[in-house]
Amino acid sequence: xxxxxxxxxxxxxxxxxxxxxxxxxxxxxxxxxxxxxxxxxxxxxxxxxxxxxxxxxxxxxxxxxxxxxxxxxxxxxxxxxxxxxxxxxxxxxxxxxxxxxxxxxxxxxxxxxxxxxxxxxxxxxxxxxxxxxxxxxxxxxxxxxxxxxxxxxxxxxxxxxxxxxxxxxxxxxxxxxxxxxxxxxxxxxxxxxxxxxxxxxxxxxxxxxxxxxxxxxxxxxxxxxxxxxxxxxxxxxxxxxxxxxxxxxxxxxxxxxxxxxxxxxxxxxxxxxxxxxxxxxxxxxxxxxxxxxxxxxxxxxxxxxxxxxxxxxxxxxxxxxxxxxxxxxxxxxxxxxxxx
Amino acid sequence: xxxxxxxxxxxxxxxxxxxxxxxxxxxxxxxxxxxxxxxxxxxxxxxxxxxxxxxxxxxxxxxxxxxxxxxxxxxxxxxxxxxxxxxxxxxxxxxxxxxxxxxxxxxxxxxxxxxxxxxxxxxxxxxxxxxxxxxxxxxxxxxxxxxxxxxxxxxxxxxxxxxxxxxxxxxxxxxxxxxxxxxxxxxxxxxxxxxxxxxxxxxxxxxxxxxxxxxxxxxxxxxxxxxxxxxxxxxxxxxxxxxxxxxxxxxxxxxxxxxxxxxxxxxxxxxxxxxxxxxxxxxxxxxxxxxxxxxxxxxxxxxxxxxxxxxxxxxxxxxxxxxx
Amino acid sequence: xxxxxxxxxxxxxxxxxxxxxxxxxxxxxxxxxxxxxxxxxxxxxxxxxxxxxxxxxxxxxxxxxxxxxxxxxxxxxxxxxxxxxxxxxxxxxxxxxxxxxxxxxxxxxxxxxxxxxxxxxxxxxxxxxxxxxxxxxxxxxxxxxxxxxxxxxxxxxxxxxxxxxxxxxxxxxxxxxxxxxxxxxxxxxxxxxxxxxxxxxxxxxxxxxxxxxxxxxxxxxxxxxxxxxxxxxxxxxxxxxxxxxxxxxxxxxxxxxxxxxxxxxxxxxxxxxxxxxxxxxxxxxxxxxxxxxxxxxxxxxxx
Numbered sequence: 001x002x003x004x005x006x007x008x009x010x011x012x013x014x015x016x017x018x019x020x021x022x023x024x025x026x027x028x029x030x031x032x033x034x035x036x037x038x039x040x041x042x043x044x045x046x047x048x049x050x051x052x053x054x055x056x057x058x059x060x061x062x063x064x065x066x067x068x069x070x071x072x073x074x075x076x077x078x079x080x081x082x083x084x085x086x087x088x089x090x091x092x093x094x095x096x097x098x099x100x101x102x103x104x105x106x107x108x109x110x111x112x113x114x115x116x117x118x119x120x121x122x123x124x125x126x127x128x129x130x131x132x133x134x135x136x137x138x139x140x141x142x143x144x145x146x147x148x149x150x151x152x153x154x155x156x157x158x159x160x161x162x163x164x165x166x167x168x169x170x171x172x173x174x175x176x177x178x179x180x181x182x183x184x185x186x187x188x189x190x191x192x193x194x195x196x197x198x199x200x201x202x203x204x205x206x207x208x209x210x211x212x213x214x215x216x217x218x219x220x221x222x223x224x225x226x227x228x229x230x231x232x233x234x235x236x237x238x239x240x241x242x243x244x245x246x247x248x249x250x251x252x253x254x255x256x257x258x259x260x261x262x263x264x265x266x267x268x269x270x271x272x273x274x275x276x277x278x279x280x281x282x283x284x285x286x287x288x289x290x291x292x293x294x295x296x297x298x299x300x301x302x303x304x305x306x307x308x309x310x311x312x313x314x315x316x317x318x319x320x321x322x323x324x325x326x327x328x329x330x331x332x333x334x335x336x337x338x339x340x
Numbered sequence: 341x342x343x344x345x346x347x348x349x350x351x352x353x354x355x356x357x358x359x360x361x362x363x364x365x366x367x368x369x370x371x372x373x374x375x376x377x378x379x380x381x382x383x384x385x386x387x388x389x390x391x392x393x394x395x396x397x398x399x400x401x402x403x404x405x406x407x408x409x410x411x412x413x414x415x416x417x418x419x420x421x422x423x424x425x426x427x428x429x430x431x432x433x434x435x436x437x438x439x440x441x442x443x444x445x446x447x448x449x450x451x452x453x454x455x456x457x458x459x460x461x462x463x464x465x466x467x468x469x470x471x472x473x474x475x476x477x478x479x480x481x482x483x484x485x486x487x488x489x490x491x492x493x494x495x496x497x498x499x500x501x502x503x504x505x506x507x508x509x510x511x512x513x514x515x516x517x518x519x520x521x522x523x524x525x526x527x528x529x530x531x532x533x534x535x536x537x538x539x540x541x542x543x544x545x546x547x548x549x550x551x552x553x554x555x556x557x558x559x560x561x562x563x564x565x566x567x568x569x570x571x572x573x574x575x576x577x578x579x580x581x582x583x584x585x586x587x588x589x590x591x592x593x594x595x596x597x598x599x600x601x602x603x604x605x606x607x608x609x610x611x612x613x614x615x616x617x618x619x620x621x622x623x624x625x626x627x628x629x630x631x632x633x634x635x636x637x638x639x640x641x642x643x644x645x646x647x648x649x650x651x652x653x654x655x656x657x658x659x660x661x662x663x664x
Numbered sequence: 665x666x667x668x669x670x671x672x673x674x675x676x677x678x679x680x681x682x683x684x685x686x687x688x689x690x691x692x693x694x695x696x697x698x699x700x701x702x703x704x705x706x707x708x709x710x711x712x713x714x715x716x717x718x719x720x721x722x723x724x725x726x727x728x729x730x731x732x733x734x735x736x737x738x739x740x741x742x743x744x745x746x747x748x749x750x751x752x753x754x755x756x757x758x759x760x761x762x763x764x765x766x767x768x769x770x771x772x773x774x775x776x777x778x779x780x781x782x783x784x785x786x787x788x789x790x791x792x793x794x795x796x797x798x799x800x801x802x803x804x805x806x807x808x809x810x811x812x813x814x815x816x817x818x819x820x821x822x823x824x825x826x827x828x829x830x831x832x833x834x835x836x837x838x839x840x841x842x843x844x845x846x847x848x849x850x851x852x853x854x855x856x857x858x859x860x861x862x863x864x865x866x867x868x869x870x871x872x873x874x875x876x877x878x879x880x881x882x883x884x885x886x887x888x889x890x891x892x893x894x895x896x897x898x899x900x901x902x903x904x905x906x907x908x909x910x911x912x913x914x915x916x917x918x919x920x921x922x923x924x925x926x927x928x929x930x931x932x933x934x935x936x937x938x939x940x941x942x943x944x945x946x947x948x949x950x951x952x953x954x955x956x957x958x959x960x961x962x963x964x965x966x967x
Contacts, residue, residue: 013804016801017801017804017808018808019806020801020802020804020805020808021808021809022806024565024805024806024809025817028817028818040777044645056457076849085525109506114360119580126681139946139949139950139953140942140946141950142945143893143897143942143945143946143949144901144941144945145897145901145904145917145920145938145941145942145945146889147901147904147920147932148920148937148938148941148942151920151923151924151927151938152934152935152938154927155927155931155935156933159927159928159931184441193502207634212823218729236442237437237442237443238442238443238444238445238446239895240398240437240442240443241435241444241505242438242445243398243429244396244398244429244430244434244435245430245434245435245460245508246425246426246427246428246431246457246460246461247426247428247430247456247457247460251456251460255456256445256448256456259447260445260446260447274810275810275811275812277810278810278811278812278813279812281812281816281903281905282812282904282905285458286924296813296816297905300816300817300820300907301820303820303907308817308820312809312813312817315809315810315811315813316808316809316810317809317810319808320808323808333447334446335446335494335681337870
């Protein structure tokens with residue numbers, strides 16, 4: 001019962017935080033110095049057109065009213081219209097959001113498959129050469145500017161070796177010869193669903209470099225975090241007791257110790273997930289990836305305020321839900337949590 | 341019952357530290373018989389916990405057994421590979437620890453922890469193991485065993501946690517249970533219950549118990565035989581009554597005198613002058629001689645084993661002429 | 665005896681002086697960690713290079729922005745040790761000068777975040793109740809923004825410049841210190857010496873100032889050492905996107921923005937500034953690791 005109470009409390013908290021986030025986003029966006037109405041109609045419009053635009057965009061209303069109106073629309077799925085392109089933002093989102101998410105998901109898979117086991121092994125064979133190497137690898141990953149890594153990868157694999165494509169999600173040949181059915185927006189999934197094998201290989205090859213670049217920071221962090229957590233757990237008396245009961249390394253490390261170490265690791269993974277959503281921005285620029293990041297950066301530089309608000313809001317929502325999910329996961333793993 | 345279950349001979353354990361080599365054990369001699377209850381008593385730092393740990397081969401990092409032997413049922417355990425020891429631990433020799441809150445994994449239920457150990461040494465199908473688990477919990481006298489299987493350690497009281505630990509330790513029919521200060525962290529009344537339980541288990545489960553403790557009273561109440569440790573050496577050993585009521589070694593005597601008794605009411609407590617030697621010092625001869633009121637010149641040589649009676653042995657030059 | 669009342673309690677005296685003694689011991693222990701010491705030395709070298717950049721740079725005017733088109737995109741040579749950039753400016757000089765904004769962001773952001781966040785967290789943790797709830801909710805809200813995104817958004821709103829970049833990154837960073845301080849304070853609050861001080865009537869804020877803050881400072885400092893590297897990375901990311909130091913002023917991030925366009929013809933232009941970032945960030949991380957290992961028990965409580 002305590003657990004159910006905890007879950008409800010956490011949900012309410014998440015809602016509260018979301019409201020706060022939306023308010024702050026709105027305020028920040030309005031701080032961008034410029035007149036959205038002027039941008040909307042362009043520099044050559046007449047003052048009357050501009051005034052009409054101002055009313056249409058609701059800019060003549062007090063701030064809180066603008067906010068409430070905007071929130072209402074968001075809940076109905078209407079994210080407004082781009083000030084520059086006059087296109088509904090929701091249409092843009094439908095294309096760009098899956099692109100970024102696909103990149104982030106692949107990157108997360110890499111993180112989990114490499115980061116966690118390396119962390120466990122590092123801790124189990126503490127101070128051995130395996131440990132030293134993986135620690136060096138982790139520190140480099142964590143200290144590396146991700147956009148620089150992306151550039152280096154391009155330099156090596158594209159320019160020098162010519163192995164992989166330089167950017168975007170699909171090559172032009174495939175786009176023409178074997179176009180992808182836009183079902184979910186996740187090209188890996190879409191190509192599999194429509195058995196478009198050549199397109200699948202093409203999409204995969206385009207995902208390799210960006211996801212490796214994007215996952216680097218998270219891999220480094222996961223290795224460090226898992227290793228630290230495991231080392232601490234391995235010093236606990238209940239692990240000694242497990243050894244004293246004759247349990248083998250496989251059971252002790254990967255079942256008993258890992259479960260105790262997994263909580264801080266999960267936290268890091270969750271942080272990594274959201275970090276990667278924003279880090280994706282930098283990677284997208286380098287690899288010309290048509291995702292949320294490039295969309296947002298362009299919007300900021302062209303002062304397209306509705307887009308800035310919408311994208312920030314969406315990413316923040318992801319963040320909040322990921323944290324919520326992690327807290328609930330932690331409550332499920334660690335029975336003592338709900339007591340706090 | 342001729343051959344002892346466990347024989348420890350001249351066990352020496354060194355630890356490598358920043359400050360130098362710490363001599364944790366300096367030649368321990370012990371014998372544990374079937375269904376024995378041997379008390380290993382001494383002050384903090386005398387090496388009693390380390391002795392228990394060495395029998396299981398679980399020497400902590402930085403430690404090295406430099407010489408000696410540990411024989412279990414005729415087999416020398418020192419030097420055996422890890423894989424072999426992992427079949428001994430938990431199945432033949434088991435251990436319970438001082439703080440049951442720390443020695444039970446907080447993220448697994450009691451039932452899960454029991455199952456993990458049982459599955460390792462004596463796997464059977466789920467329902468068989470569950471029945472065995474329930475029986476074990478009944479044996480350690482835990483009420484409502486079915487519910488306990490599903491509880492987490494933090495939901496149990498100290499005494500119940502210790503009982504659960506005992507159940508886990510005995511789940512695979514161990515012949516020897518090493519109990520490292522099992523009641524030190526418990527309330528006095530609970531202490532008595534756990535000690536009672538251990539005494540009973542010795543008979544019903546046919547298990548020998550090595551009771552490691554600093555508390556002479558615990559030894560007096562529960563053990564048949566006792567070995568007194570000082571600075572990594574055994575100074576006196578034998579049947580409990582003989583050692584405690586006819587203590588021969590100056591250290592044992594001083595220890596007994598230092599404990600508050602009803603008869604010494606109103607009088608100052610008799611502390612032992614001096615301090616326990618730091619493990620960094622290399623000991624030549626009797627470790628207690630610096631503090632011993634009867635120290636002689638010859639005490640700089642390792643003291644011989646003298647027999648006070650057939651079972652009661654003391655390591656002291658004072659009794660050297662009664663050597664057998 | 666003119667000591668304030670709680671000084672007469674044993675253990676309550678001078679938490680600050682105990683701290684200083686502790687720091688001296690820690691320093692001695694840290695000296696044994698070779699990796700940490702090497703990192704510290706490299707960091708000091710960079711700091712000195714940043715301070716004396718104008719004198720150390722072989723081509724100071726190029727570092728400032730004067731172009732040298734005749735030598736544009738030349739590879740590393742004896743005249744230009746690291747090569748030149750797209751308008752022929754000496755890369756070594758530019759990188760030396762570029763260390764200034766990068767290092768300033770690192771130190772400034774973390775310093776300010778610690779100064780703002782730690783007392784807030786201590787207050788929240790100590791007083792509890794609605795103060796705690798209010799502060800923590802605001803912290804949660806700020807923490808719900810992905811850091812880079814928030815910094816970009818605020819920077820864009822305020823206008824691109826070094827100062828605004830510093831400000832925006834600080835705004836994303838302070839909540840971490842608040843959370844840290846609060847967790848520490850909550851566990852400290854239950855300790856007997858705090859109860860004792862309270863019992864003799866020491867006012868809350870004095871307790872915080874004298875006892876809580878010094879104890880909270882240690883894990884905060886460990887975190888800070890590692891954070892300087894991360895703040896530096898974020899600063900570089902912001903200028904890479906165009907929201908930090910503006911060209912022609914030298915900055916490692918904005919150099920990479922341009923370098924990207926020329927990496928086919930002049931890869932060194934892309935490699936060296938990034939290498940500088942990597943090196944400095946690594947040193948801060950390794951130093952932070954060393955510091956944390958030295959202070960092991962405390963950091964475990966917070967981690």
